[in-house]
Each structure stands twice: as structure tokens, then as C-alpha cells.
Amino acid sequence: MTDAQRILVVGGTSGIGREIASRYAGEGWAVTLSGRDADRAGEVAAEVGGGATGIAVDLSRPDDLPAVLADVGPLDHLVLAAITRDANTVREYDVAAATYLVTMKLVGYTATVHALRDRLSTAGSIVLFGGLAKERPYPGSTTVSTVNGGVSGMVRTLAVQLAPLRVNALHPGIVGDSPFWAGKDAATTAVRERTPTGRNVAMADIVDAVDFLIRNRSVNGVDLFVDGGWLLQ
Template sequence: MMLGKDAHLLVIGGARGLGFELARTAVAQGARVTVTGRDADVAAARAAELGPPARGLACDLLDAGSVGRLFGDLDVVDHLVLTAIERDHNTVAGFRADAAARMMLIKTVGYANAVAHALPKLDPGGSVVLFSGLSMWRPSPGSTTMSMANSAIPGLVNSLAVEIAPVRVNAITPGTVAGTEAIDNADPVRAEFFEAQRLRTPAKRLPTPQDIVEAVLFLLTCSSVNGENLVVDAGAHLL
């Protein structure tokens, strides 16, 4: 699916990971892209890797002032993707409430606040995609906070899709994605869990980063898809 030449895509959290891969594909399609990270210099450096159509700006979803400054620097936004996350390896037995609160604020209040600030800039024919995660249904070792935060995203999508119409709002729920930092740097216990996820897929393969990118582009551009949560897990939920 194509975003369209000169469409403006804003990826909050796009200076790394799947957000960066999405930005790379969007630039190749001729879109204008803004990627954000907490550090302005890092975001600018990552944008420079993408080429002249890309811009890198600072945005910390835990800082309302930072979010306001971001949108003060932007013109019309055609598509907004929220993929920012602070991974929290947290169990109930050893629960760290402060770390959990930070992560929950980013993915709940932070996401909602970003959309609120984006609203005056969003094109009425545009769209928003929020990243959730399969841990809301299939928790992995240490995913207590992640499971809670990811579970909140579909509810936020439902509310936003009604409240900010005609702008469309959807979620994507990736399963375990091959070749990502979380997989490559997993400790032995989590690596065993991720391998079990691969084996439970019908074709014994995990989705790739490009699979996730293509799914996000579909949600951004298909005008009849609204208020949905697209699960991209290579069918692991079936078995």
C-alpha cells in the first residue's frame, strides 16, 4: 500500500525499531517523514540516514511540554503512528511500581495526549495507528506491565475512532517479530519463549519487520478500515 507522494507521516518513536523501518519504507515511497526520539540529536541523526525527505525531532511522551513543542514545529500531519515504548521487564513477584508506572504512562496517557495535540494538525482524511502487542493475550516472562499497557490500546482505539472522526484510528498487534532487538538480545528464558512462539505458528515462521511495515501501511491507507486491531503474528493465536 502506498502513502502517496508528499504525504506527511509522523512516527512517534520512529528513531528506532519497527517505527524506523516504517519510516524507511515511507521515504522510499516519496512521503515526507518525521521521526521522533527522546534525544533530539539521535532523532536528527536517524532522520539523516533516511535522506532529505525525513526530519528528526525530540518527543518525550512523559513530558507534556515536549509533546506540545513537537506539534508546534509541524504543519499538517496526514498519518500518525505511535510506536514509542519503554520496555519494562517486570514480574509480580518482584514488582517495581515506579518502572511500571513510567511504562504505563507512555503507552496510555502518553499516546492519548499525543493524539490530542495532533488533532489540530491532522488532515480529516488522515489516519492514526497505535502499536499494541500480543503480550496482552500471551504474556511472556516478565511482561506484567507490557501485558497491562498493551491491553489498554484497543480500548483507546475504540474511543478515538468515534471521537476524532472522520480521522480513522486503528491498532496493530504484532506477535513475536523476527530480527528485532527484543528477540536478538533476549535472555535464555525469554529466548525459549520466543522459539516456542515460532513453533506454534502454522508455517513455523515468525513475522518479519517488513511484514509489520506492510500491515501498518494497510491500516494507514485503507479508507474503510476503522476502529480495528490487526493481529500480525503469523497465525500463532490459532494453535
């Protein structure tokens, strides 16, 4: 792997995605990051620095992805970090919200890979973001648990179909210093007290895990849980 790697971070305008983009821009990689809004993506790219570029990508509109990604590439690595949060139950099932999440994460992720498949280096990698709700559902996680289970299936079929390009998934625990969880002390404290490491997962831990999946040439088709051992409790 050379130093001048090229990477696209989908969902790179905030939170963990932004931290991933910043990491590689700081290492001199050619970074493209995306968000739903073109102006916002451009602003964040300028803040990230290192010559990063920003583009608008809306995963909930998969039919548009070939056109919006037409000018991207070639690429060595693709990180699909875009997520949306959804509270949905079987008793009070919001079909529109469920359809949006399934389209964005399962169809949108796959359609992005489809659009970029001929521009991805066979020596490179894809990292998909899932989540631990697939292992430990909670009230309101009906769609989230289902979709994150689908990410695991996606990893396996893509790893087979795109070989030797590597495809892996990262499933974070509660990331205590992320924009969503920062300040929610009651929730993060309860999780920390049940976590064997005695600490919440940090954004830096997730970025390091992404880097491991990108750089290790023998890790392929895996679901990597980054939760401090929380699932053991």
C-alpha cells in the same frame, strides 16, 4: 490519497519505527521521525533520506508534548510506534517502572494525539502499537499486558471522537529480525515451531501491516494481530 503524504513516526529512530519511516521516505512522503534524543533523531533522519526530519519527543513527559510538537504538521498520518519493555510482577511490583510505562504509552500516546488533533487530516489515519501480551500474558507482563489492553480501549474511543479520521492498533507477534529479538535463537525457534505459518514475523511484515492500516480507507477501530497465527496454538 495523494502521493505527497505527510507522516510523523513517533519512535522512529530504531527497529520497526525506523523501518516504517524508511518505507515512506523512499516513497517520496514528507517524513518526520522522533526519538528521545534530538541529535540521534537528526542522524537517523539523514540516514533515512528523502528529506526526512528528526525531532525529540519523550512520551514519558506528556506535559511537554504540546511545546515539542508545536512545529510539526499539518499531517496526514501519525504512527505511534514508541515502546519500552518492562518486566513486572504482582509479587515484586515496581511502582516506578509501572508508572513510567503507563505514562509513556497510554497518557503519552493520547497526549500526542491531543496536541496534533487540529493538524491531522480528517482523511488520514493514526496507527497505535500494542502487543500480544494483552492476549497471552507471561511471567513479568503485569504492566505490559495491562497497558496493551488499554491501547485497544484507546483505539475505540479515539476512532469515535476523531471521526472521520481513522484510528487503528497493530499488535505484533515476536518479530524475529528486530534488534531486540535478533540472536535470541532459543526463543524465536520455540515461537516459530508453534506458529502455523512456520516462520517468525519479520519487520517487513509489520511495515506492510502498517501500510494496510494507513491506506485502506474502510479499516477503522480495529486491533490487527500480526503473529502468523501464533495465538491459535
